[in-house]
Amino acid sequence: MIKVNLLNSNFRLNSLEKNKIKNQIKYYEDSRSVSIEALKIVQKERGWICDEAIFAISKLLGVSVVDIESVATFYNQIFRQPVGKNIIRYCDSIVCFINGYKDIQMLLENILAIKTGETTQDGMFTLLPTCCLGNCDQSPVLMINDDMHFCVTPKLIPNLLDSYK
């Protein structure tokens, strides 16, 4: 059976989101250029992009719903489903592979009791892989929200996670 999600008609972008998005338009020839930034702005406020947000951004920018959705599902930093309060990204590129990211990934999955791509039951953490974060001289590297953590060893991880709780 096809599942139909009914849109919540009470959804509104708040004035902060609207202003931030409108403020961006002047930097571009075409308001469509703002669509990625608009998704990032709304996501910063709400944690993720719900269907209603896609419609609202589409209306605000005058860009079709399909175009906004196509962008929202293409870029990996835009979340189309709820995520945890903290986003943990571990670098799984070649240098961190050589320096043992797999041990770190395994430990994170064990402690959080989730697999990569999932969110913990208490909604505190989402675990994701990412490509090279550009700190190969201090590998392995973790990025939690906007913070970088260098030369990560399995020993450091429990305390590191506690500091985000």
Next chain:
Amino acid sequence: MKKILCTSETHPLTWWLGDNHNNTIWITEYRNKNGYKAAEKVCKNFNPIDVINIVKDSKLKGRGGAGFLTGNKWSLMPQYEKGVNRYLICNADEMEPGTYKDKFLMEHIPHQLIEGLLISSFALQVSRAYIFLRGEYVQAEKILNRAISEAKELGFLGKNIFGSKFTLDIVIHSGAGRYICGEETALINSLEGKRANPRYKPPFPAMVGLWGKPTCVNNVETLSNIPSIILNGVNWYKNLSKSNDTGTKLMGFSGRVKCPGLWELPFGITANELLHNYAQGMKKGLTLKAWLPGGAGTGFLTPEHLNVTMEFSSISNVGSRLGTGLAMAIDNTFSMVSIVLNLEKFFSRESCGLCTPCRDGLPWTVKILKMLEKKRGHENYITLLEELCNQLNTGRTFCAHAPGAVAPIKSAIKYFRSDFEAGLLKNKL
């Protein structure tokens, strides 16, 4: 790290930092060390065409990986037409595994990039430049924002720069992920708010680029080279290097070496010098098995190739590419199958999905490599991999993503065939 005397004459990109590689050079210090002098010289005394000719004469090659002559790229821009917008985009979407030179330049010497953008925009008669910054580079975004407002305050950005008629504003556009955004036409699509699929060429961005307007896309390191070329002249710039490629390059070594890092070095030094004198050689107990000269999309080389010089032509003569110049060491504890598997997982995840060979072929290579890693490969798997490499090679796919992705597979099979054979099922199916 090797102690080197850094002067503006020998290390035009990084001498500002001296021994301390942890600070950021803000505007006061930058100006005290002759910063914005090149931009002033250009705005007051030069015509746009003069600047293009200087950059052409300097033989500066693009530092993003392909090594196309910057001056030639600039000359592709059509004649200035009043009322038609033109754009310069700085490609700061650095996501090549193992590469962090652009991040280094943006976080430590942001004004050098801004001055480079200023001079290049003047040459290309552009009044708005974009910095397409990778979304994860949060720190670089903060630093660039502050540097841009510092420059605006002193009138180095905005209207009538240095009393000339030249106007420029710089906009930072931060991305939302996806490696393919680094491909210049995909980057333009992304900037337009579309999926980052590459565009068909021709027409080239110089004719039909951002919003259909003439557009030039240059890498961070390329643009950072421009101020010193203008200030010190073409002859000096050519003499910096020991090879046919002019100037200096940020080069590095990472992996299990004693001192991973990056250094500004003249083109033409050997990979051996880079590995032993700068990265201090392999860690205790490890030997070098293979190395990638410049990022994930370049072919593997072996220890025998260490005497090759780090420059575009000599690396391509031995069958690889200089790429970004940030090398990676693979030590003897790894099977090449698992190394290549890691690289192909990355390439297959980052394929934009536009063309079928890349979208379907790369996951296929991952499947095969996984089976080889589990030592459950069918006897024809190596031939199959080689065939896939041909199917995904240059000219068979829409952009350079898949050809870059197969370079490590081809070279790994060529030099380390026994690693792959070890992954085959002993008993024939």
